[in-house]
Amino acid sequence: MEYIIVGTAGHVDHGKTLLVKKLTGVDTDRLKEEKERGISIELGFAPLVLPGGQRMGLVDVPGHERFIRQMLAGVGGMDLVMLIVAADEGVMPQTVEHLQIIDLLQVKRGILVITKRDLVDDEWLDLVQEEVREAVAKTVLALAPIVAVSAITGEGLPELVSLLEEQALMTPPKSTAGKVRMPVDRTFSITGFGTVATGTLWSGTIKVGDILEILPQGHQARVRSLQVHGEQVEEAAAGQRVAVNLASMGLEEVPRGTWLGSPGTFKPSIRLDLELHILSTAPRALKNNDRVRLYLGTAEVLGRVALLDREELNPGDAAFVQLAAEEPMVAVRHDRFVLRSYSPMETIGGGVVIDPQGTKQKRFQPRVLAVMAAKKRGTPEELVGQVLNDSKDPLRSLPELAKMAGLNDKETAGALKSLAAKEDIFIFPAEGTEYAIAAINWAKWTDQTAKLLDQFHRQYPLRQGLPKEELRSKKFPNLNGKVFQALQEYWQEKGFVKVKGNTVALPGFNPAPAGHQRDALELIERKLKSGGLQPATWPEILPLLSIGAEEAEEVMQYLLRHDTVVKAAEDIYFHREAVSQAKQMIADHIKKNGGILLGEARDLLSSSRKYVLPLLEYLDQIKFTRRIGDKRVLY
Secondary structure, three states, X not given: OOEEEEEEEEOOOOOHHHHHHHHHOOOOOOOHHHHHHOOOOOOEEEEEEOOOOOEEEEEXXXXXXXXXXXXXXXXXXXXEEEEEEEOOOXXXXXHHHHHHHHHHOOOOOEEEEEEOHHHOOHHHHXXXXXXXXXXHOOOOOOOOOEEEOOOOOOOXXXXXXXXXXHHHHOOOOOOXXXXXXXXXXEEEEEOOOEEEEEEEOOEOEEEOOOEEEEEOOOEEEEEEEEEEOOEEEOEEEOOOEEEEEEOOOOHHHOOOOOEEEOOOOOOOEEEEEEEEEEOOOOOOOEEOOOEEEEEEOOEEEEEEEEEOOOXXXXXXXXXXXXXXXXXXXXXXXXXXXXXXXXXXXXEEEEEEXXXXXXXXXXXXXXXXXXXXXXXXXOOHHHHHHHHHHHOOOOOEEHHHHXXXXXXXXXXXXXXXXXXXXXXXXXXXXXXXXXXXXXXXXXHHHHHHHHHHHHHHHHHOOOOOOEEHHHHHHHHOOOOOHHHHHHHHHHHHHOXXXXXXXXXXXXXXXXXXXXXXXXXXXXXXXXXXXXXXXXXXXXHHHHHHOOXXXXXXXXXXXXXXXXXXXXXXXXXXXXXXXXHHHHHHHHHHHHHHHOOEOHHHHHHHHOOOHHHHHHHHHHHHXXXXXXXXXXXXXXX
16 A cells, blocks of 8 residues: 555544654644644644655544534544543543544544653553543454553654554555545645645546546546645555645635546435444434434535434434435445534434435335345445455455355356456456456456566576466465466466466566577587587586576576487486487387397497486487387387
8 A cells, every 4th residue: 555544533632733743743733723722623634654664644633522524524534543542631522522433434443542641650541541441442443552652752652653554564455446536625726726635535546637527516627736745746546645736626616525536437416325323322312304414525414314214213223214415415335424413513423325326215114124225235246346355365266255245156157247347356267167356456466476477587587487386386375276277377368478388477578598698508509519429518518608507507407498408317418419310320220130239329329338328218218219128129
């Protein structure tokens, strides 16, 4: 993943902004009012490069309850969250609300950071840590690591950085293969350049010159330039904090809460089908047709909730509902959202989008609820795609996919065909079934294999290719031999690799000597050819070459593979012309005399026992002759 987006969360004045400044050197409180009041009002952003090279984008969110909308605008794109609790105050009201939001949005990776460590003794710190552990016990952060730090003294900061690296390694990448989707969290104008919209890119890739659609308004604009954390780039990928300079757009046309997307991909709607969960700590039940505030991405939309199977949704309960929004909004299936009451503004629940294009439904209809349940479960294509994207093993057989997705074989086969047609997955036959892999993992496999083969060809330019088993052990240790063989055949069919014997190579590669290797090859061939049936041995030839023993061995193996020379015994090689001559002479002798003895062969070939015996044994091995007693006859 190019960037990991890390956000802060926690109560006002618990040290979030100071911690970000200590980690990055950037003061994210940029507004005059923020400086004067000493609190964060708007989202702040800062880049962080960890010692291991992993790049992170830190999002500092306001902690004051009055600025919860700003906090919600920042938390949606987080991959990882630092829940901040001051050691001198412990868990406070906004700590709890921020934690509830993190849990509702399922930000599953996090670090519990106790700040202001320098203000308390060890006994008090232990009490605060216990309090924090109790607060997160039933949330997505229940197993999150905890660390105590001081931004003043620097205590604990190295441990925090180490935890950030550890968590980053376990954070799955966002998809760069899909359509562009970016919630706008800030817009500003630059003289001479125009409007700039910033946000965390949720999916896809943006390039300079691309045309993007501004949603839900429906305007289109060209990308004039791009920045990722202040650096000018030609391309930005999912997971990065991006500033998009939009040509011919006014600030009022791209407010916070809008989306940038691939044209024609996302359709705004005023009705959403949702699965809604009300917090057990909600102050009251949600009634049918209650007016609420729904937060998704960076957008806040007012609307009314239709409870489809009851009159009230009590704290701690969940149900299928419809939201009738007061203005169009943009959503995608499986998006997570937060719900707040209209007045007073309190976080009361959240959940997941089942259908972003809902149609008005009658209440208390069993069929409507059954359709909602089916929508939640997903189509066969979605279920299979999700299994492939989430699976630890990238490659799955049709029977495995059917079992994991809860489908029958026919449904699974149809889903595979549909997904393959859109190139969301790749499939190939093996072991009497089909195997499938998600496009993002397929790209990794082909890229890594191409790099490994290219490296091998550079290191061993005379070999016809990398041994198949070496490729399997290095890159595909979990594939059995038959599946791996099928993969190689499929790759060869698609022109990605060239398979020859037990080796695999890049399609355009042909082994050929160059420079000193060519000189060595010519010398070896000349010495063996001139030696006839009493050639120089390998130890005699080796010192004459201008290359090392290992490289010389590569040259000799190249000559053997091309049948230029023949290996009769250890250190004894013949030129193929000499062997061909010997075979003819021996064959003529046997036809005339019925067989040939070792001594007769020695005299016939005008050579010595040292060479003739291994040559005869070689001819037996290739089934040109066979030995009967002391004689050899034609095979």
